[in-house]
Amino acid sequence: MYVLLTAMPHLKKPRKVEPLSKLWDRKAQKCGLRHTVYSVNGDEYTGDWLDSKKHGKGTQIWKKGRAIYDGDWKYGKRDGYGTYSKLLSATNDDSACYEGEWSEDQRSGWGRMYYDNGDIYEGEWLKNKHHGQGMLRLANENRYEGNWKYGKKNGHGKFFYQDKGQLYEGFWVDGVAKCGTVSDFGREEAPTPTIYPIPKVHLLDVRSVLMETQSTYHGE
Structure with a gap:
């Protein structure tokens, strides 16, 4: 008996075709x-x-x-x-x-x-809010220099009332001045100065009084 052997056709390995969606994504990268x-x-x-x-x-x-x-x-x-x-x-x-x-x-x-509105803030920020040390100069030239916390005055700071010729120095809690001293500052050049100058403080140790009051607020 004779067996007829025939050559098997050569099968080409199919070429990998990249899906059109992936091709477009790659080209769009x-x-x-x-x-x-x-x-x-x-x-x-x-x-x-x-x-x-x-x-x-x-x-x-x-x-x-x-x-x-x-x-x-x-x-x-x-x-x-x-x-x-x-x-x-x-x-x-x-x-x-x-x-x-x-x-x-x-x-x-x-x-x-x-x-x-003409205000200018220069200083530290955190998540789009004034936070840390910074200065806010208002459009009327009055300015605050000091500490901020989440967009509000917090801690020690100075507020210069350029229009009145006065300076407030003290500390703030959530944007509100709690305790400090007010003194004349550039009163002669101020456009709308107070009628009378501020009398001098006669406490023997003003800073100790302020520190004691500040610790009271921080302890709340």
Whole structure:
């Protein structure tokens, strides 16, 4: 008996084909420096990318809020040093501007804020609030220098009443002055000075009295 042997056809190994969905995702991945990328809502971003997230140096423009951020990014969030300004709707003048440090998309660290009402804050921030040492200069030139906690005056500080020519020095609790001393300061140059100067304090040890009162409040 004879057995007829036939050659088996050579089967080619099928080529791996990448699904179109994965191909599109891979091509859409943004890494490195790119030109301006426009969002469907009209926002614009020009700068560095990493794994499709803003990362490095970049400028973001928000169309709806007419706001601009220029600075450092980290995994899609403002992080590092940068400036943020919001424009008035009628003009192109800055209505509010912040320049300083950011963390996790919030003002944290040192920074300077120009408010649209003319006030200026310069100092430490934490999660978008004044926190730590800082100075707030009001539009009328009066100013506070001292400690802050979560956006409120807390601890020791000085408030300069430039309009009256007086200085209050003491301590605050949740934005309220609790105990301190008031003295004349630049009264001669003040636009609306008090009628009479403040008499001198005749306590032998003013600081000890203030410290004792301060400890009472802290003990509450």
